[in-house]
Amino acid sequence: MNRIDPWWLVALLLWLVPFVVLLPLGFVWLHQHDAALYWFGTIIVFGLLGFGLQARLRRRERLALDLEHSGPDPAWPPSAEAAWSLVEDWAESVDPADWPLDEEMRLGVLALRTLERVAGHFHPEVENPLLELRVPHALMIVERASRDLRRRITDHVPLSHRLTVGTLARAYRWRGFAERVLSLYRAGHLVLNPVGALLNEALGQLRRRGFAAAREDLYRWLLQEYVRQIGRYAIELYSGRLPLNDAEPVERLTQDSRRDLERAVEVERAPHENLEQEPLRLLVLGRSNTGKSSLINALFGHPRAAVDILPDTTRALTPYRLERDGVDQALILDSPGADRLGYKTLHDAANMADLILWVSAAHRPDRQSERQTLQALRTAMAARVDRRPPPLLVVVTHIDQLRPLREWQPPYDLTDTANLKAMSIQAAITALAADLEVPIANVIPVCLAEGRVYNVEDTLWTALLEQMDRAQRARLLRCQVARRRDENWTLLRRQLANAGRFLLALPGRSSRH
Amino acid sequence: MAKTGRRRRLTEALLNPRVDDGALESTLASARERLPLPLIWLIGKTQSGKTSIIRALTGSPAAEIGNGFQPCTRSSRIYDFPAEAPVVRFLDTRGLGEVDYDPEEDIRFGESLAHLLLVVMKAGDLDQEAVLEVVRAVRRRHPEWPLVIAQTTLHEGYPSDFEHPQPYPFGTEPWPASLPPDLTRALRAQRDRAGDLPGRAPVRWVPVDLTLPEDGYAPADYGLEALWEAIDTLSTLPLRHLLGRDPDVLDLFERAAHPHIVGYALAAAGVGALPVVDLAGVPAIQAKMLQSLAALHAQTWDRRTILEFLGLLGTGVGIAYGTRMAGRTLIKLVPYLGQTLGAVWGASASGATTFALGKAAAYYLRRRNLGLSTEARALRRVFADQITQGARLLRDSR
Numbered sequence: 001m002n003r004i005d006p007w008w009l010v011a012l013l014l015w016l017v018p019f020v021v022l023l024p025l026g027f028v029w030l031h032q033h034d035a036a037l038y039w040f041g042t043i044i045v046f047g048l049l050g051f052g053l054q055a056r057l058r059r060r061e062r063l064a065l066d067l068e069h070s071g072p073d074p075a076w077p078p079s080a081e082a083a084w085s086l087v088e089d090w091a092e093s094v095d096p097a098d099w100p101l102d103e104e105m106r107l108g109v110l111a112l113r114t115l116e117r118v119a120g121h122f123h124p125e126v127e128n129p130l131l132e133l134r135v136p137h138a139l140m141i142v143e144r145a146s147r148d149l150r151r152r153i154t155d156h157v158p159l160s161h162r163l164t165v166g167t168l169a170r171a172y173r174w175r176g177f178a179e180r181v182l183s184l185y186r187a188g189h190l191v192l193n194p195v196g197a198l199l200n201e202a203l204g205q206l207r208r209r210g211f212a213a214a215r216e217d218l219y220r221w222l223l224q225e226y227v228r229q230i231g232r233y234a235i236e237l238y239s240g241r242l243p244l245n246d247a248e249p250v251e252r253l254t255q256d257s258r259r260d261l262e263r264a265v266e267v268e269r270a271p272h273e274n275l276e277q278e279p280l281r282l283l284v285l286g287r288s289n290t291g292k293s294s295l296i297n298a299l300f301g302h303p304r305a306a307v308d309i310l311p312d313t314t315r316a317l318t319p320y321r322l323e324r325d326g327v328d329q330a331l332i333l334d335s336p337g338a339d340r341l342g343y344k345t346l347h348d349a350a351n352m353a354d355l356i357l358w359v360s361a362a363h364r365p366d367r368q369s370e371r372q373t374l375q376a377l378r379t380a381m382a383a384r385v386d387r388r389p390p391p392l393l394v395v396v397t398h399i400d401q402l403r404p405l406r407e408w409q410p411p412y413d414l415t416d417t418a419n420l421k422a423m424s425i426q427a428a429i430t431a432l433a434a435d436l437e438v439p440i441a442n443v444i445p446v447c448l449a450e451g452r453v454y455n456v457e458d459t460l461w462t463a464l465l466e467q468m469d470r471a472q473r474a475r476l477l478r479c480q481v482a483r484r485r486d487e488n489w490t491l492l493r494r495q496l497a498n499a500g501r502f503l504l505a506l507p508g509r510s511s512r513h
Numbered sequence: 514m515a516k517t518g519r520r521r522r523l524t525e526a527l528l529n530p531r532v533d534d535g536a537l538e539s540t541l542a543s544a545r546e547r548l549p550l551p552l553i554w555l556i557g558k559t560q561s562g563k564t565s566i567i568r569a570l571t572g573s574p575a576a577e578i579g580n581g582f583q584p585c586t587r588s589s590r591i592y593d594f595p596a597e598a599p600v601v602r603f604l605d606t607r608g609l610g611e612v613d614y615d616p617e618e619d620i621r622f623g624e625s626l627a628h629l630l631l632v633v634m635k636a637g638d639l640d641q642e643a644v645l646e647v648v649r650a651v652r653r654r655h656p657e658w659p660l661v662i663a664q665t666t667l668h669e670g671y672p673s674d675f676e677h678p679q680p681y682p683f684g685t686e687p688w689p690a691s692l693p694p695d696l697t698r699a700l701r702a703q704r705d706r707a708g709d710l711p712g713r714a715p716v717r718w719v720p721v722d723l724t725l726p727e728d729g730y731a732p733a734d735y736g737l738e739a740l741w742e743a744i745d746t747l748s749t750l751p752l753r754h755l756l757g758r759d760p761d762v763l764d765l766f767e768r769a770a771h772p773h774i775v776g777y778a779l780a781a782a783g784v785g786a787l788p789v790v791d792l793a794g795v796p797a798i799q800a801k802m803l804q805s806l807a808a809l810h811a812q813t814w815d816r817r818t819i820l821e822f823l824g825l826l827g828t829g830v831g832i833a834y835g836t837r838m839a840g841r842t843l844i845k846l847v848p849y850l851g852q853t854l855g856a857v858w859g860a861s862a863s864g865a866t867t868f869a870l871g872k873a874a875a876y877y878l879r880r881r882n883l884g885l886s887t888e889a890r891a892l893r894r895v896f897a898d899q900i901t902q903g904a905r906l907l908r909d910s911r
Contacts, residue, residue, distance in 0.1 A: 288640055309695040310702050311639045366558040401669055406729040
């Protein structure tokens with residue numbers, strides 16, 4: 001204020017006086033012609049129209065901005081979802097007025113607060129959860145969040161390629177000064193033209209509020225997006241999903257799969273072929289003698305697993321390599337009867353699976369033990385918050401043994417109420433779905449008897465392919481967990497090796513001095 | 514005075530097609546206490562073929578068996594055959610295979626009653642540890658109970674289009690080589706897995722395939738003869754005779770009627786042996802029996818039929834008891850029957866007479882069904898023969 005010379009202002013006003021005088025003169029003229037009321041009316045109508053248009057434009061602008069929120073990653077484990085809702089709440093509560101752009105450190109503080117929230121969620125037991133952050137990881141967050149924010153701004157904010165951070169910052173930095181000038185101008189205005197000044201002031205208030213709101217919306221969106229991006233990577237980091245290596249986790253074989261692949265080669269005496277990618281792991285489970293090995297043979301289309309009428313033909317988890325168009329490289333694991341497998345073996349196997357094929361016999365309705373095994377498996381999988389449970393398909397075998405006993409004339413249309421066999425099959429799968437508590441859409445009746453293989457090529461494969469998305473997501477999470485484990489070990493080994501070298505060098509160094 | 518009152522009650526009982534169910538039920542219940550029924554304890558997983566076994570042994574349709582089951586303990590149910598006047602009871606352990614199933618309660622329930630353990634296993638289902646656990650527990654407690662293990666649903670081990678091997682090959686060792694190898698291996702594996710079961714009463718393994726006629730395997734009751742043979746050898750009960758499943762009885766109606774007659778005869782014997790004999794109880798049972806028999810033969814049991822039947826039988830009853838009945842009116846005969854049986858012959862007499870009366874009625878009803886008239890002489894002969902038969906049966910079944 002004191003930087004402006006008052007005499008300059010007087011000079012300016014003198015220039016303006018003749019023009020300002022026009023306003024009252026015009027008003028007098030309007031009064032003489034009895035048109036003042038029309039004039040007022042026009043002002044009000046135009047003002048309202050202008051305001052309405054502004055409000056509409058603003059809403060459209062806001063809608064366009066609102067549509068573009070970052071969301072949580074669908075591949076996240078369930079534990080991350082709670083953290084994400086924390087981030088969302090935090091982003092919603094961010095008020096642009098509290099985080100002005102002109103104070104450089106403020107944005108850093110905002111990022112820190114976001115990190116604190118996420119860290120606190122994952123490490124509630126630690127007093128200062130931020131310290132759980134590893135240095136290379138912290139750097140990576142900044143790197144990734146900035147990269148993503150840049151992408152989002154260029155993609156979604158109109159004219160953003162011309163928008164500079166400076167524009168936003170300047171708009172804020174000069175705001176105070178501009179407002180002060182304006183209030184002075186308004187005061188002068190009021191003296192010279194009370195009516196016009198009043199109207200102008202009212203309109204100005206409306207207009208300014210509209211503009212300010214639109215600008216504020218943009219800024220708020222920016223801040224929220226910033227918080228979300230930071231939060232997103234913080235979650236990735238603290239949930240331990242973010243590997244220090246940039247490569248996709250699925251691109252490398254996990255140790256378990258490498259071992260199983262070697263076993264598969266051994267079992268099948270097939271030529272050794274190196275697999276670069278982590279295969280999908282399909283696990284075949286079920287009670288003994290329900291046809292697990294037969295199912296594997298049917299999926300391959302030729303015998304690979306030993307099959308017999310006596311139980312326990314399959315003694316241990318046996319991997320086979322499955323290659324087929326439309327399916328990623330896959331390992332399919334045959335298992336002994338679930339009731340013969342130890343609790344731990346069963347759970348380890350299920351933990352390493354991306355898709356579970358549960359085989360159940362249609363003509364063995366004593367499913368109590370099956371239901372219990374499955375229930376225990378489900379509970380154990382639900383307890384693992386860092387993983388999504390693999391999809392489960394129930395394969396119902398021995399449907400040819402259902403009544404009428406001697407009839408076997410596939411194909412069967414299960415909706416056909418005139419066909420007794422089709423009705424028995426339908427009844428059997430309904431009962432099975434209820435017994436095992438699985439949706440009936442995931443229950444697939446097949447026949448695996450010698451010379452009677454039915455419904456495997458078409459229905460079962462289709463159902464398998466439909467589950468591929470979920471299986472791939474399960475694989476991603478599984479690989480991330482495995483990779484983190486590997487990474488910890490390799491890093492620790494490297495660090496220990498370096499520390500060892502240092503210690504070895506130490507006596508030599510001290511003797512030299 | 515008392516005599517005329519009783520006579521009226523009796524006349525009513527026989528002539529009135531409706532019997533007071535409540536009174537009869539309590540009579541039968543007290544009779545049952547007096548004369549415990551043989552119990553066959555069926556042990557096997559759900560749908561392993563227990564109902565099929567009962568169906569094959571009793572000859573009653575599967576639906577009837579399903580409806581006839583009554584819950585008795587938390588995890589078991591009981592089936593009385595025939596329902597109104599049972600000859601034999603089947604105890605079915607339902608919860609078998611469930612992890613928290615404890616056979617203790619069932620063992621206690623069946624302890625004083627069970628006479629035969631009948632284990633049912635699907636031949637192709639080798640996962641029978643839960644069943645064998647129960648069998649071992651029961652046999653440890655009751656080493657004297659005979660044990661028959663039926664290996665059912667043989668057809669699941671057949672190649673397609675294979676028919677039941679005839680003659681029944683499992684009676685003699687070694688089994689013929691023409692049997693499907695998968696089936697014989699499964700059967701042997703099941704026996705091997707059971708190992709040595711505790712208990713001193715012998716164990717018999719019987720492969721059977723009890724299908725429904727519409728299933729397309731002939732005969733539907735494959736191996737039933739071997740099962741009966743095993744039960745007859747192991748059990749002291751004339752079970753087969755009680756159930757009317759003797760191979761020489763070919764007439765379907767007679768087969769169906771027999772267990773009903775035995776059931777009522779046993780009930781009557783039980784009532785007759787009660788210390789304070791309500792003699793009206795016996796004729797009520799007899800009346801109820803005649804009604805059920807008529808229903809079995811799909812005939813109406815009205816006043817005219819009763820009078821005709823009693824008229825034909827009249828002197829036959831007299832011969833049997835060595836009393837002079839000539840000149841008496843038919844209605845007078847009936848109270849005499851009720852009184853004499855209770856007072857003179859006691860328990861076995863009223864049982865045997867009920868048995869003979871039922872047999873005679875069945876004979877009469879069968880003839881009527883065939884559109885033939887019944888000769889009084891023939892009917893009396895049947896009655897006289899069956900009195901001895903009945904007495905022997907009741908003696909044996911004690």
